[in-house]
Amino acid sequence: MIEEKGILFVLSGPSGVGKGTVRRELFEQDNELKYSISMTTRDRREGETEGVDYFYKSREEFEQLIEDKQLLEYAQFVNNYYGTPRKYVEETLAAGHDVFLEIEVQGALQVKENFPEGVFIFLFPPSLEELKTRIVSRGTESQDLVLKRLREARNEIEMMDAYDYVVVNDRVESAVEKIQSIIQSEHCKRDRIAKQYKKLLEDEM
Ligand SMILES: Nc1ncnc2c1ncn2[C@@H]1O[C@H](COP(=O)(O)OP(=O)(O)OP(=O)(O)O)[C@@H](O)[C@H]1O
Numbered sequence: 136m137i138e139e140k141g142i143l144f145v146l147s148g149p150s151g152v153g154k155g156t157v158r159r160e161l162f163e164q165d166n167e168l169k170y171s172i173s174m175t176t177r178d179r180r181e182g183e184t185e186g187v188d189y190f191y192k193s194r195e196e197f198e199q200l201i202e203d204k205q206l207l208e209y210a211q212f213v214n215n216y217y218g219t220p221r222k223y224v225e226e227t228l229a230a231g232h233d234v235f236l237e238i239e240v241q242g243a244l245q246v247k248e249n250f251p252e253g254v255f256i257f258l259f260p261p262s263l264e265e266l267k268t269r270i271v272s273r274g275t276e277s278q279d280l281v282l283k284r285l286r287e288a289r290n291e292i293e294m295m296d297a298y299d300y301v302v303v304n305d306r307v308e309s310a311v312e313k314i315q316s317i318i319q320s321e322h323c324k325r326d327r328i329a330k331q332y333k334k335l336l337e338d339e340m
């Protein structure tokens with residue numbers, strides 16, 4: 136019997152490129168995908184909700200999660216920890232659902248080691264100038280943190296080659312459309328492989 140596991144999709148990209156915006160729009164349109172809510176030690180922003188945007192943890196709680204191996208991956212990004220709960224991802228994939236992670240690059244590379252069959256998508260800004268405009272106009276970070284995030288952006292962009300797909304977030308709708316096409320084509324690809332595998336098994340019997 137062929138296992139019908141879900142597909143793991145990972146979206147990364149520099150801070151402020153629009154990952155959250157694109158992901159929320161994608162989820163408005165696709166109710167089959169499951170979003171993995173991350174853990175973080177960063178302070179809750181105005182308008183964010185515990186258990187919707189993140190699970191907010193103290194540094195001690197987060198370090199305990201690391202020690203207990205409850206995280207699939209984790210990273211320190213501009214003074215805070217961020218991590219993906221292992222149990223949710225493994226159980227949801229095993230139940231046959233696709234899981235969507237929105238995480239930074241160091242974490243995505245860890246996921247790739249454990250899930251090389253995952254689909255890795257890098258969201259790219261139309262320009263570095265526009266990236267700066269977006270992160271500044273969001274108005275959630277101090278000037279100092281904006282600068283740190285922009286510095287990190289350059290390192291993240293250098294890792295873009297490790298991804299399967301690069302999508303430019305010029306307009307939200309067109310970025311969402313491109314990601315939907317990627318999801319559909321990955322399903323077609325896996326269906327085709329599963330059929331070939333099934334036929335191979337039948338021929339052998
Ligand atoms: N295609 C777009 N055109 C113009 N503005 C956009 C676009 N996509 C997102 N934005 C705006 O850019 C800002 C940053 O977007 P968002 O918070 O989604 O980025 P992010 O990549 O999730 O950032 P972070 O990694 O810091 O959480 C927001 O104010 C959002 O409204």
Ligand SMILES: Nc1nc2c(ncn2[C@@H]2O[C@H](COP(=O)(O)O)[C@@H](O)[C@H]2O)c(=O)[nH]1
Nearest residue numbers: 173174209210212217218219237238239242
């Ligand atoms: N490695 C991980 N990175 C994560 C995770 N959840 C979110 N993130 C990324 O962190 C930065 C900053 O996020 P912000 O909400 O403070 O703006 C951004 O790139 C997120 O995608 C995670 O579980 N692991």
